[in-house]
Structures are given as structure tokens and as C-alpha cells.
Amino acid sequence: MRFSFHHDNLVALKTDLLALYCAEDKLGEGTVFQALDRALEGLLTRLIAEEQFKGKKAQSLQIHTHGRIGPARILLLGGGPRREMQPHDLRGFAARAAKAGAAASAKQVAAVLPYTEGAVQERAAQFMAEGARLGRYRFDKYLTGDKKTPDTVEEFQIGMTSDNVESGRLEAIQRGVARGERVGAAVARARDLVNEPAAVMTPTALSEMAKQVAKEHHLEVKVLGRKECEKLGMGMYLAVAQGSEEEPRFLQLSYFPKTKVPGRKKIALVGKGVTFDSGGLSLKPSASMEDMKIDMAGAATVISAIGALAELGSPHEVHAFAACTENMPSGKAYRLGDVLTSMNGKTVEINNTDAEGRLTLGDAITYALREVKPDELFDFATLTGACMVALGPHTAGVMGSDLSLVERWLGAARLAGEEMWHLPLPEKLKEQLKSEVADMKNTGDRWGGALTAGLFLREFVGETPWVHVDLAGPASADKESGHVTKGGTGFAVATIVEYLVPRE
Numbered sequence: 023m024r025f026s027f028h029h030d031n032l033v034a035l036k037t038d039l040l041a042l043y044c045a046e047d048k049l050g051e052g053t054v055f056q057a058l059d060r061a062l063e064g065l066l067t068r069l070i071a072e073e074q075f076k077g078k079k080a081q082s083l084q085i086h087t088h089g090r091i092g093p094a095r096i097l098l099l100g101g102g103p104r105r106e107m108q109p110h111d112l113r114g115f116a117a118r119a120a121k122a123g124a125a126a127s128a129k130q131v132a133a134v135l136p137y138t139e140g141a142v143q144e145r146a147a148q149f150m151a152e153g154a155r156l157g158r159y160r161f162d163k164y165l166t167g168d169k170k171t172p173d174t175v176e177e178f179q180i181g182m183t184s185d186n187v188e189s190g191r192l193e194a195i196q197r198g199v200a201r202g203e204r205v206g207a208a209v210a211r212a213r214d215l216v217n218e219p220a221a222v223m224t225p226t227a228l229s230e231m232a233k234q235v236a237k238e239h240h241l242e243v244k245v246l247g248r249k250e251c252e253k254l255g256m257g258m259y260l261a262v263a264q265g266s267e268e269e270p271r272f273l274q275l276s277y278f279p280k281t282k283v284p285g286r287k288k289i290a291l292v293g294k295g296v297t298f299d300s301g302g303l304s305l306k307p308s309a310s311m312e313d314m315k316i317d318m319a320g321a322a323t324v325i326s327a328i329g330a331l332a333e334l335g336s337p338h339e340v341h342a343f344a345a346c347t348e349n350m351p352s353g354k355a356y357r358l359g360d361v362l363t364s365m366n367g368k369t370v371e372i373n374n375t376d377a378e379g380r381l382t383l384g385d386a387i388t389y390a391l392r393e394v395k396p397d398e399l400f401d402f403a404t405l406t407g408a409c410m411v412a413l414g415p416h417t418a419g420v421m422g423s424d425l426s427l428v429e430r431w432l433g434a435a436r437l438a439g440e441e442m443w444h445l446p447l448p449e450k451l452k453e454q455l456k457s458e459v460a461d462m463k464n465t466g467d468r469w470g471g472a473l474t475a476g477l478f479l480r481e482f483v484g485e486t487p488w489v490h491v492d493l494a495g496p497a498s499a500d501k502e503s504g505h506v507t508k509g510g511t512g513f514a515v516a517t518i519v520e521y522l523v524p525r526e
């Protein structure tokens with residue numbers, strides 16, 4: 023999809039479809055709406071009354087213009103009350119416009135950028151590009167015949183009113199679009215990795231994908247096998263891996279910025295890379311296992327995000343890590359009651375083999391700390407069902423040892439339009455992890471399951487400022503909505519970019 027910009031007469035713009043975003047309480051007020059309505063001799067005003075189009079969220083109205091003006095179709099998309107509209111809603115707007123265009127077999131789709139104020143324009147344009155790209159995302163490689171619908175939309179035109187342009191803001195808008203295209207591509211890549219069945223996206227396949235990302239974006243890549251991880255003493259990670267026929271693969275991707283700027287930080291991004299989570303001997307019931315190819319979403323996020331960081335020229339040195347493995351039951355699988363020795367020397371009694379993520383992450387965190395001594399460490403993991411119970415399916419739980427870092431991270435999430443919420447790490451809950459035979463157990467009891475998982479990870483972090491993002495809910499979606507498509511979502515890629523790539 024190509025993006026282009028139009029600021030002369032939108033009434034004359036030759037396009038297959040022109041979409042307008044309409045606030046509920048400002049219906050009919052925009053200059054573009056009024057110009058189109060005038061050219062159509064009041065048709066739009068009459069139709070919105072007849073069809074009871076009020077501009078409510080999810081409401082839409084499409085008309086054919088039959089050659090009377092430039093755009094062949096006008097699409098009005100409701101945005102809800104003006105005061106509730108946020109720049110990141112533009113992802114949904116652009117996604118809806120692109121989808122309507124595809125449904126009409128349109129080659130060109132135009133959407134009017136609703137913001138005219140400077141500061142938000144770059145972001146607004148970024149969200150439009152992300153939305154147009156991601157709303158049309160399909161994982162259709164396994165579909166055959168007419169189940170596969172071709173994407174007809176070749177050009178996404180961003181329409182602006184003269185106020186946008188007169189103030190010389192085209193550059194900011196173009197910058198926003200360029201950034202949105204890159205974020206969109208990285209999110210789409212993360213979705214692809216997650217959506218691929220576990221039989222295909224094995225730890226080895228994931229490491230090959232990481233190598234491909236490294237090649238594309240000129241990153242350094244290191245892949246460790248079982249033997250090397252044994253030498254490093256990754257007892258927790260390898261215990262999870264021992265039940266599977268698939269070889270474990272520990273990945274590291276590294277990005278070094280070309281120029282040294284003051285304030286440059288060293289960042290470690292650790293992603294959970296369980297390519298299939300059956301639960302191991304603490305086997306999951308079938309319904310809970312059905313989706314467990316998504317358990318490498320954290321790895322998919324960090325692998326894809328570091329590519330975007332390199333492309334956008336982040337000033338920070340960034341390293342991505344993922345301890346990839348399956349969690350399978352077998353005669354070789356790790357057992358309940360086993361005592362594991364982690365890479366940092368702490369011992370862990372296993373009371374549930376389905377709490378495997380924290381084991382793989384614990385060793386990955388220890389490795390990351392020793393290998394790069396980061397200034398800040400972030401981990402991303404589909405870690406607990408309890409986090410979804412607490413926050414619902416669309417919001418990630420954020421925990422951390424450094425409150426100011428947590429705040430800065432949440433600020434980036436807000437700007438990127440990704441829902442995340444701070445959860446505590448209550449000291450008192452550490453009791454739940456007490457063991458008689460080892461330094462700790464790997465699971466606590468039912469209450470506060472997301473928090474005991476966070477407390478478990480904290481044991482491996484030490485003094486490094488750290489943020490833990492439990493994305494068990496938002497990593498995948500069970501239905502399509504705006505720019506979010508069913509299946510893997512690529513969640514957190516946009517926030518990582520927002521956090522690590524400053525704007526001009």
C-alpha cells in the first residue's frame with residue numbers, strides 16, 4: 023500500500039472512496055463535509071437525516087456519487103462524541119476506511135485527516151498509516167480458492183484541508199506516515215510469527231526468522247543451542263525444554279546505533295518464547311490449550327520491535343532476547359517436585375509445570391544482565407491467565423521495581439494507544455512462593471497469580487531498573503475490531519517504538 027497526500031480540492035479528487043470521520047456532536051460541521059455537501063446539492067445532509075446517521079461509534083453511511091464529483095463514493099464513519107475521540111482512534115478510522123475500500127474493490131482509498139492542530143498531527147498521521155496497514159492485515163497463507171480475498175487497495179490517500187497545509191505542516195504529516203508504515207510493518211510481522219501454527223513456528227523456525235530480521239535490519243544475531251545453554255547453567259529453561267522433541271533455541275539480537283548521542287541508554291528486551299504451551303505434565307485441558315501457539319508472542323514482539331528500532335534509527339543500544347522452547351509432556355518431561363538450579367544459582371521447586379514461562383524468563387533475564395549489563399530491562403510475556411482475570415482481555419498488566427521507569431513506560435503506552443495498567447508487587451505475597459526444599463516454588467496459590475509471577479521474576483532481576491509486561495490478554499484477539507485483527511495482535515511493538523525512538 024502506497025501513501026499519498028492531497029490538499030487541493032478534495033471535491034475534485036479522483037478516488038474510488040473518500041472517508042470522513044464524523045464526531046457525533048459536530049455532525050455536518052467540517053469544511054470538507056460542507057464542500058462535498060454543496061457540490062452534491064445538499065444530498066449528504068438529506069441522507070444523514072433520512073438514514074438516521076448520527077456519527078455514533080461504529081455507525082457508517084456510504085453513498086455513490088455517480089460521477090457528480092471526484093470521489094466515486096463518500097463514506098461517513100461515526101467517531102462518537104468529540105470529547106471522547108483520541109488521536110489513536112484514527113487507527114480504527116483508517117482501518118474501517120481501508121476495509122470498506124477493499125469491500126468495494128477500490129484501488130484508491132482516501133481518508134481525511136481530522137486534526138488540524140500542529141502537535142498532534144504527526145501522531146494522527148502515524149495512526150492513520152498504522153490503521154490502514156493493520157486493518158487490512160490477513161493471515162491467509164493457508165486459505166485456498168475464494169476463501170482468500172485479494173487486497174485491491176493500492177493507494178491510501180491522506181486528504182488534508184487547506185488549514186493543514188498553509189501552516190506548512192506537510193513535513194510533520196509525512197514523517198508521521200513514514201513512522202506509522204514502519205510500526206505497522208513490524209506489528210504485522212509480529213502477528214505473522216504468532217499466527218503461524220506451532221508445528222511450523224518451532225524454536226528453530228523462530229530462530230531462523232530472527233536471523234532474517236537481523237539480515238534485513240543489519241543487526242547482530244546470536245543463537246545458542248542446548249549444549250551452550252547447559253554450559254551456561256540455564257537449568258530452569260532447559261528443564262522446560264527437556265520434554266519436547268524440538269531443540270531449544272536461545273536468541274539474541276543486538277542493535278548498535280551509528281551515532282553516539284548524550285543520554286544513550288543500553289536496553290534489554292526479553293520476550294517469552296514458548297512456541298507451544300501444552301502445560302507439560304500439568305497438562306492443560308483442551309479448551310485452554312487450543313490457543314497456546316500464541317505463547318511466543320513476547321518473543322515475536324521483541325524480535326519485530328528491534329527491527330523497527332533499527333529502521334527508525336533509535337539512539338539507544340538495544341538487545342532482544344528470547345529463550346525459545348516448547349512445553350510438552352513426555353517421558354523426558356520435567357516433573358512436579360523436581361528441584362531446578364537456575365543460571366543465577368537460585369533453586370526452584372516445581373509445583374506446576376504449566377508455570378513454565380517464568381522459568382524460561384528467569385534464565386533469559388540472568389543471561390541478559392550478564393551479557394549486556396543494561397540500564398533498563400523490559401520483559402514481555404503471555405505469562406498468566408490471572409492477569410486476564412484481573413484486567414480483561416485487552417489490557418496488559420505492568421509490574422516493576424522502579425516506579426519512575428514504570429511511569430515512563432506507561433506514558434509511552436498511552437501515547438502509542440496501547441492499554442496497559444500498573445499492578446503491584448506486594449511483598450506479602452512472597453510467602454506464597456516459599457518452599458521447604460528449595461529457595462522457592464514456581465507457583466503460588468490462586469489469588470494474585472499475576473503478581474506472584476511478577477514476584478518470581480523479580481528474584482532474577484537484581485538492582486537493574488525493570489518493567490514486566492504481562493500481555494496474556496492483549497497478545498491475541500478473538501475477534502476483529504478496527505486495526506486489531508483476529509489472532510496475534512503484535513501488542514507492545516508500538517509502545518516499544520514510542521519509548522525508544524524520540525520525535526524531532
Ligand code: BES
Nearest residue numbers: 374376377379404405406407408465494
Ligand atoms: N501461557 C500461559 C498463560 C496464558 C493463559 C497465556 C491464557 C495466554 C492465555 C502460562 O504459561 C500458564 O499456563 N500460566 C498458568 C500459571 C499457573 C499454573 C500458576 C495459568 O495462568 O494458569
Ligand code: MN
Nearest residue numbers: 299376377378
Ligand atoms: Mn503454561
Ligand code: ZN
Nearest residue numbers: 296299317379
Ligand atoms: Zn505459557
